Amino acid sequence: MNRLTESEKLTSPYVKQKRNPFFSSGFLILAGGCLALFLFLLFESESGDSSTSQPTASEASVQKSEKPKRKELIAYLQKHPEDEFAHFQLGELIQNRAPFQALENFSHVTERHPRYYEAVEAIAKIAQEQGLDDRATSALFILVREFPEERRYQKSMAELLFQQGRSNRALRYARRNIELGGEAADDYLLVAEILKQAGRTLEMTGPLKQALYQEPGLYDAHLNLAYAALYSGDLETATREAKWCLAEKPESTTALRYLAIINRNQGNIEKSISYIDQALSTDPEDLESLLLKADLLIYQRKGEQAYQLLKPLYANQQTDRRYISALARAAGLAGKREEALELQQLNQRLIKEEDLRPSSLQSESVQKRQAGRK
Amino acid sequence: MTSFLFNRSIRSVCLAALCGLYVLLLFSQNCSLCAEEKPSAISFEDVTNAAQINFQHRSPVTVKRHLHLMMGSGVGWVDFDRDGFPDLFCAQGEEWSTVKRKQSHPIDVALSNRLYWNRRNGQFQDVTAVSGLTVMNYSMGIAVGDYNHDGFDDLYVSAFGRNLLYCNQGDGTFSQVSSLAHVDDPGYGASCTWADINGDGLLDLYVVNYLEIDREHYPICSRRVDGARVYFICHPRYVPGQYDVVYLNLGNGSFLDVSQKAGLHSEPARQGLGVFAADYDQDGDIDLYIANDSVANQLWINNGQGVFTDQALVAGLAFNRSGDREAGMGLAGADYNGDGEVDLFVTNYFGETNTLYRNEGGLFFLDVTDETGLAAPSHARLGFGTSFLDVNNDGWEDLFVTNGHVHDRLSQLGKSEPYEQEPQLFLNQAGTRFMDISEQSGEFFKTKQVGRGCAVADFNQDGLVDLAVSHLNERLVLLENRSEQIHKSVALQLVGTTSNRSAIGAVVEVVSDSRKLIRLRKGSSSYLSADEAWITCGLGDCRSEVTVKVRWPGGKTENWSGLQPGGRYTLIEGTSVLPDQSQTQP
Numbered sequence: 001m002n003r004l005t006e007s008e009k010l011t012s013p014y015v016k017q018k019r020n021p022f023f024s025s026g027f028l029i030l031a032g033g034c035l036a037l038f039l040f041l042l043f044e045s046e047s048g049d050s051s052t053s054q055p056t057a058s059e060a061s062v063q064k065s066e067k068p069k070r071k072e073l074i075a076y077l078q079k080h081p082e083d084e085f086a087h088f089q090l091g092e093l094i095q096n097r098a099p100f101q102a103l104e105n106f107s108h109v110t111e112r113h114p115r116y117y118e119a120v121e122a123i124a125k126i127a128q129e130q131g132l133d134d135r136a137t138s139a140l141f142i143l144v145r146e147f148p149e150e151r152r153y154q155k156s157m158a159e160l161l162f163q164q165g166r167s168n169r170a171l172r173y174a175r176r177n178i179e180l181g182g183e184a185a186d187d188y189l190l191v192a193e194i195l196k197q198a199g200r201t202l203e204m205t206g207p208l209k210q211a212l213y214q215e216p217g218l219y220d221a222h223l224n225l226a227y228a229a230l231y232s233g234d235l236e237t238a239t240r241e242a243k244w245c246l247a248e249k250p251e252s253t254t255a256l257r258y259l260a261i262i263n264r265n266q267g268n269i270e271k272s273i274s275y276i277d278q279a280l281s282t283d284p285e286d287l288e289s290l291l292l293k294a295d296l297l298i299y300q301r302k303g304e305q306a307y308q309l310l311k312p313l314y315a316n317q318q319t320d321r322r323y324i325s326a327l328a329r330a331a332g333l334a335g336k337r338e339e340a341l342e343l344q345q346l347n348q349r350l351i352k353e354e355d356l357r358p359s360s361l362q363s364e365s366v367q368k369r370q371a372g373r374k
Numbered sequence: 375m376t377s378f379l380f381n382r383s384i385r386s387v388c389l390a391a392l393c394g395l396y397v398l399l400l401f402s403q404n405c406s407l408c409a410e411e412k413p414s415a416i417s418f419e420d421v422t423n424a425a426q427i428n429f430q431h432r433s434p435v436t437v438k439r440h441l442h443l444m445m446g447s448g449v450g451w452v453d454f455d456r457d458g459f460p461d462l463f464c465a466q467g468e469e470w471s472t473v474k475r476k477q478s479h480p481i482d483v484a485l486s487n488r489l490y491w492n493r494r495n496g497q498f499q500d501v502t503a504v505s506g507l508t509v510m511n512y513s514m515g516i517a518v519g520d521y522n523h524d525g526f527d528d529l530y531v532s533a534f535g536r537n538l539l540y541c542n543q544g545d546g547t548f549s550q551v552s553s554l555a556h557v558d559d560p561g562y563g564a565s566c567t568w569a570d571i572n573g574d575g576l577l578d579l580y581v582v583n584y585l586e587i588d589r590e591h592y593p594i595c596s597r598r599v600d601g602a603r604v605y606f607i608c609h610p611r612y613v614p615g616q617y618d619v620v621y622l623n624l625g626n627g628s629f630l631d632v633s634q635k636a637g638l639h640s641e642p643a644r645q646g647l648g649v650f651a652a653d654y655d656q657d658g659d660i661d662l663y664i665a666n667d668s669v670a671n672q673l674w675i676n677n678g679q680g681v682f683t684d685q686a687l688v689a690g691l692a693f694n695r696s697g698d699r700e701a702g703m704g705l706a707g708a709d710y711n712g713d714g715e716v717d718l719f720v721t722n723y724f725g726e727t728n729t730l731y732r733n734e735g736g737l738f739f740l741d742v743t744d745e746t747g748l749a750a751p752s753h754a755r756l757g758f759g760t761s762f763l764d765v766n767n768d769g770w771e772d773l774f775v776t777n778g779h780v781h782d783r784l785s786q787l788g789k790s791e792p793y794e795q796e797p798q799l800f801l802n803q804a805g806t807r808f809m810d811i812s813e814q815s816g817e818f819f820k821t822k823q824v825g826r827g828c829a830v831a832d833f834n835q836d837g838l839v840d841l842a843v844s845h846l847n848e849r850l851v852l853l854e855n856r857s858e859q860i861h862k863s864v865a866l867q868l869v870g871t872t873s874n875r876s877a878i879g880a881v882v883e884v885v886s887d888s889r890k891l892i893r894l895r896k897g898s899s900s901y902l903s904a905d906e907a908w909i910t911c912g913l914g915d916c917r918s919e920v921t922v923k924v925r926w927p928g929g930k931t932e933n934w935s936g937l938q939p940g941g942r943y944t945l946i947e948g949t950s951v952l953p954d955q956s957q958t959q960p
Contacts (some may be wrong), residue, residue: 233750325697344687347697
């Protein structure tokens with residue numbers, strides 16, 4: 001599933017050109033280039049030859065045709081740096097090849113200009129693509145505030161905040177997207193995934209069922225439903241969904257792992273081990289499967305085996321607290337008490353590092369109040 | 375012809391008998407199947423009104439959501455008149471605005487802690503006023519023990535504010551001796567327990583403190599929600615914790631605060647709520663496990679002299695299996711799997727699991743919550759009080775959890791975390807897994823409440839353990855165990871002579887047929903609560919007499935044999951050579 005499709009379309013420069021014809025001096029050059037491209041493509045299609053080199057040739061042709069216009073716009077802007085529309089045009093022209101420069105050009109378009117919101121939208125798109133999250137967020141925030149009924153902005157904002165791990169805010173926008181009529185399976189799936197990230201697993205079932213109602217064969221929704229059901233203790237649903245996923249993708253280590261967890265939670269430890277061994281035969285380096293296998297061995301009091309399974313991963317996983325904790329448990333059970341203590345202390349240090357990051361648990365406002373004051 | 379008829383009638387009779395036998399066999403098989411498939415034989419009935427208990431907890435929320443008003447108060451069983459029937463002590467809360475008013479108003483008993491005398495007929499009588507226990511404060515934890523060795527159980531009550539020690543006068547009244555005894559810690563007290571920490575035969579006190587707040591320095595937390603300021607209780611991780619306190623019993627009616635000397639200040643103060651005292655390293659002294667709210671739990675290991683070091687990290691008890699600290703609230707300890715070791719169960723926050731730590735011996739514990747079936751049922755609950763109790767006397771310790779959130783307005787943040795939640799009962803399946811039998815165990819388990827404390831006692835001496843459950847700003851509930859009595863129990867009261875008189879910290883091994891059952895004499899339990907002093911031990915299929923081995927605090931052991939299922943026995947330290955002196959109460 002590609003949840004960025006819609007926003008990518010929205011920020012496509014070609015779509016905007018159709019909507020907003022230009023009347024600058026460079027337009028004729030661009031139009032000439034396009035005409036040449038059109039004739040070239042027409043000729044090629046008539047000839048029936050569809051060799052793989054064609055797209056490259058056409059791209060080169062477009063690039064070639066853009067070049068004079070770009071030069072012209074740059075020259076023009078050197079003389080008229082205040083011309084917002086020229087900045088906008090140049091931004092549109094170069095955003096695929098020189099996104100950072102385009103970002104700079106779009107930034108020159110001010111609120112007074114009629115193309116301002118298109119520029120903001122382009123900024124949001126480029127910033128998102130280039131990993132400039134703060135820039136993208138502030139751009140999308142402008143759009144969401146100006147067009148509160150525009151679903152696409154709500155959804156983009158939700159996706160962006162979700163990627164940043166800001167689940168609570170992401171959820172607000174994802175839900176607003178649905179309120180505004182977003183009824184596609186991926187709209188609901190987005191809500192479910194944000195809830196998962198927020199640790200609100202129990203609330204995932206509703207949106208997942210909606211997603212599956214819209215698109216019964218949506219694999220990710222089935223897999224997430226298996227997870228949500230497993231978490232809430234509905235092992236029947238969890239089993240059904242995990243098995244559906246496994247039938248669709250027999251190599252799915254996630255589905256195999258879920259089945260292992262289901263069996264573990266039902267007390268079927270041996271069956272659980274057999275599922276996790278299947279997962280590990282598919283992907284011997286899957287950390288989640290290795291951790292689960294170690295967990296099962298630890299439960300069976302096979303501390304040394306668990307330790308041998310986990311220890312080789314230390315170099316790469318020494319900042320993963322779940323790994324460190326599992327290794328500590330294995331070491332403790334295997335009688336390596338000193339090492340177990342060191343690992344637990346390492347876990348403690350990692351927790352302290354985590355605590356330095358801002359947390360949603362913190363109050364926005366803490367006041368010290370005297371008794372009796374209202 | 376006659377012979378033919380005779381033979382035929384014999385054949386008919388035989389056939390009928392065979393058919394009958396078959397039907398009987400089928401019936402018995404069906405019954406055994408029914409017995410396996412119907413754990414609904416477990417049943418608890420809310421008998422609060424019938425028992426004439428009318429305790430209503432008072433802790434109304436404020437607009438600014440003062441944190442301590444959400445934490446509730448405990449409940450404790452204390453046989454204050456020594457008639458063998460446990461009486462009920464209910465800790466009371468207090469309105470935020472009461473403090474100013476109470477100086478000018480007479481004390482209203484309804485707003486006080488309450489003592490209910492067990493009338494031995496299933497009913498209780500409020501004796502708060504005559505017993506001298508009337509008080510106006512926000513009481514929290516309860517510890518019951520005979521600290522002055524006069525034979526009568528005394529009461530320690532922690533509070534949001536100064537803690538209280540009530541000395542049982544033996545005549546039905548108590549005198550408040552907190553400041554005289556130097557145990558009136560002014561901190562934010564949570565759970566507390568009596569335990570002989572230095573092995574001198576006297577009960578010392580351990581008081582868990584929660585947060586570094588008082589009425590004069592109170593954090594108020596809020597968020598902007600849809601343009602409006604909404605107040606929530608502050609997250610405890612961002613409010614400084616307060617050091618716990620250890621009071622050493624000097625044997626002359628007074629105590630000495632030895633917290634620092636005992637090593638409690640060797641690491642930063644934490645946000646403690648629960649405590650469970652036991653000899654975790656089996657070296658003959660009492661150690662303490664502390665449940666801390668949203669920070670690492672502590673395991674204070676005693677060097678025998680009352681000096682502690684925290685070994686929770688190496689013991690695997692600081693964090694859960696994922697290496698996460700959890701919001702520890704209540705604690706319960708028991709040998710759930712019959713391997714002779716004390717396992718621990720900690721109640722935690724919504725979205726976390728309650729966590730069961732299996733004792734592997736050698737001071738090492740493993741989180742086995744998922745494997746025992748306890749993880750999923752606790753994800754959508756915020757657990758507080760919890761007790762191990764053998765509800766059907768099958769010899770396996772089952773598990774009760776009372777739940778309820780600390781936030782009452784999460785819906786305003788778009789969260790689906792209910793404030794009121796159903797309590798839960800889990801049946802121990804031969805020490806391997808726990809099965810959630812809440813829905814089949816009575817109406818109480820279908821009712822959403824804001825649960826806090828709970829305490830176990832066989833208040834009607836019918837051989838089945840009952841429960842008292844405290845709720846936040848709601849009425850206390852007395853649950854009578856009306857489960858089908860397939861198995862019998864034996865009830866034991868321990869009396870220390872050289873060790874502390876309440877025998878707190880003693881371990882009982884009940885040996886029956888092929889099983890060895892371990893039971894503990896606890897100083898406190900659950901969240902802010904105290905169980906009955908009598909130990910009721912379910913005997914499973916055992917119908918014959920049992921042997922009891924008592925390991926007294928300090929390590930000395932004694933054996934009693936010939937104890938009958940269904941009997942009640944008082945075992946006095948140093949008297950096992952004369953088993954006929956054991957008092958039998960049919």
